[in-house]
Amino acid sequence: MRTVRPVEPGELRMPGIRAAVGLGLAIGVLLVGVLALASWAIAGYPTLRRDPEVTAGTIFELLKLVFGVVAGVGGVVALVMAYRKQRVAEAADQRDALASGRDGIRLFNERFAGASEQLGSDKAAVRLSGVYAMAGLADDWPTGRQTCIDVLCAYVRMPYATALDDDHPDGADDRVAWVKQQHWARGERQVRQTVIRVIGAHLREGAPVSWDGHDFDFTEAVFDGGELHHLTLTGGRLTMRGARFVTGRTSFVGTLFAGADVDFTGAVFSGGKVVLDDAVFALGRIAFMTAEFVGGTVSFARAEFTGADVNFNAAKFGGRCSVGFHGAEFRSGVVHFERATFAAPLDLGVATVTGTEFRGLPARPES
Structure with a gap:
């Protein structure tokens, strides 16, 4: 049976950058395909008419469609990267806060040990310092x-x-x-x-x-x-x-x-x-x-x-x-x-x- 290690505070478990970009591309393409099918369904599934000649206008329309698809996919990838960057920043802040807290506790413990040692001194002046x-x-x-x-x-x-x-x-x-x-x-x-x-x-x-x-x-x-x-x-x-x-x-x-x-x-x-x-x-x-x-x-x-x-x-x-x-x-x-x-x-x-x-x-x- 595989043992699952618990996630430590401040530890970030995310897929690698390549996997994240690939996942973003796949989501973008899937989203474009779903939108295209939805638009075609709303239009009543019209039949596609093929013109005998490819005109400049048709090329421009195709280019606009391609650019739109690329922009959509790029937007999805950008969102994935922005989310990933935010998660990394939050994890770093959490690690810094935990490290600062540990340092603070360590400092308090050291001060406590020092004051306790002073209170146990055989010299009254040192014990007075320990009280304060x-x-x-x-x-x-x-x-x-x-x-x-x-x-x-x-x-x-x-x-x-x-x-x-x-x-x-x-x-x-x-x-x-x-x-x-x-x-x-x-x-x-x-x-x-x-x-x-x-x-x-x-x-x-x-x-x-x-x-x-x-x-x-x-x-x-x-x-x-x-x-x-x-x-x-x-x-x-x-x-x-x-x-x-x-x-x-x-x-x-x-x-x-x-x-x-x-x-x-x-x-x-x-x-x-x-x-x-x-x-x-x-x-x-x-x-x-x-x-x-x-x-x-x-x-x-x-x-x-x-x-x-x-x-x-x-x-x-x-x-x-x-x-x-x-x-x-x-x-x-x-x-x-x-x-x-x-x-x-x-x-x-x-x-x-x-x-x-x-x-x-x-x-x-x-x-």
């Missing part, structure tokens, strides 16, 4: 943007020891190792903060290239500060499942959560300050289920909850963590506190509650 190289690639490569974002988020998820030991050892060798460890830790913090800052810059209104609508996975990441303020999240997912906020100031001030799936399930707030002041929770799902508020400060001051489903189910509110809703506005939607545990009653302070259902908390009169 990966972000620049994400801007230039729409089809690979999510992959680049995933790499940046994965960097933040890498194991990270935030606590720096201020008591250096006495031994000379141990002191050198301690200095190197301190230097590495401070450099690593700068790299991680840069990743967070770069991601935040691409999620603010007016960003030259917006990453809104993509997924950002910080599962079990350790945060010792970060600027994620005034973001606009209208799609995609922001995953903070199991993330730990241990020190520093992590700011979500003024961020608009509108339609994105935001997941803080199992997050641990054990130190530092997490600021969600003036944030807007509109539509979508915001999950703090099983989160642990055991230390530091978490502030929702002047936050606005409108139509969102905010879920604190089974969350633990410890006595050493200050969770505040001073000046917050609950306009609509549902806030869940079922099975949540409180070391002290949760105080909504001067929050404004209108049309919002609280489940798991004592009923609060509308103001």
Whole structure:
């Protein structure tokens, strides 16, 4: 059984030039013959009368007929050649486009490999360059943007020891190792903060290239500060499942959560300050289920909850963590506190509650 090879993109399968010209001539002659027979049929099949003498007029008429036939056949051949030329040009353009696309993909892959290698360097300055190289690639490569974002988020998820030991050892060798460890830790913090800052810059209104609508996975990441303020999240997912906020100031001030799936399930707030002041929770799902508020400060001051489903189910509110809703506005939607545990009653302070259902908390009169 003969195997038919599939036609590759940009590959042109056409008969040779001689075959094409011969086919054009045959089509032209056939067309002339069909037209001649059709004309004779329309005329009622008249009999041909042979003149006893061949006059100049008869010769001229025959020549006109011959020239007409030649012109018709030549026209058909010209059409065949023009069609063939067009097909060749289109195939060449397609091959050029495919070659350009392959070159572009190869270039993106090379840039991706280079940025990834920089991120794996043992030098903080090189890793910083890798962060900006990966972000620049994400801007230039729409089809690979999510992959680049995933790499940046994965960097933040890498194991990270935030606590720096201020008591250096006495031994000379141990002191050198301690200095190197301190230097590495401070450099690593700068790299991680840069990743967070770069991601935040691409999620603010007016960003030259917006990453809104993509997924950002910080599962079990350790945060010792970060600027994620005034973001606009209208799609995609922001995953903070199991993330730990241990020190520093992590700011979500003024961020608009509108339609994105935001997941803080199992997050641990054990130190530092997490600021969600003036944030807007509109539509979508915001999950703090099983989160642990055991230390530091978490502030929702002047936050606005409108139509969102905010879920604190089974969350633990410890006595050493200050969770505040001073000046917050609950306009609509549902806030869940079922099975949540409180070391002290949760105080909504001067929050404004209108049309919002609280489940798991004592009923609060509308103001």
